[in-house]
Amino acid sequence: MAALINVPAKARRGDIIEIRTLTSHIMETGFRHTADGALVPRDIITSFTCRYNGAEIFRADLFPAIAANPYLSFFTVAKESGKFEFAWIGDNGYTSTASAPITVE
């Protein structure tokens, strides 16, 4: 699935860098009804994790109160070159992954 990842390509060792992620997902709340009264079943992303060279650096539990196409921004310290791996897990067996490289000097 389509995900937009924004990670600086280069950083100095010890820098605090911002990581921004955006993924496309309807985030159907499960509280809405169609015009004829039927409940629209819930379909949301429930969990997001970010790993930096295998170690988890950020995790989030998401609820229906997160807007459609979930956007998350957070920080980490640039320690070594390598890659960030992102994973989204949701209802109905939804999974999506993405990754981004970084060079630390």
Next chain:
Amino acid sequence: MPTTRRQFLSLAGGVTIAGTIPIVTVRTLQATPAMLNTAIRNIVGEAQIRTGKVKLDIPPLVENGNTVPMTVSVASPMTANDYVKSIHVFNEKNPQPNIGNFYLTASSGRAQVSTRVRLADTQKVVAVARLSDDTFWQVTAEIVVTLAACTEEMN
């Protein structure tokens, strides 16, 4: 007996009137302040929650509750002995009291998280931070919402 024009029209008119009476169903879809407190206690347990350290950056007046930008930051040195373990955000009047739980580490560098949330009504939003010494700090923000999210009908 054959149906006369007059009978037919009065019958058709009656059906039309009955058809236009709106069927009102009241949906109790709001979380209550009690649900908010329960949700916070589920995370915090019996611990004391102090006010301060946490900053909630969210517009005080929102036109569209479907996507409201929100940034939570915590005043913390983010060192190995003193860092923010997690940030939990709650609301008062959406159908569910939780918005999100965010778990940080000592190497996060800065205790700050941004996302976009849905708000179903004019209400307060509460952010609670758990520090590495297991103390809890909170902040509350009041938000006025003019167009609500979540519970409208789908087209």
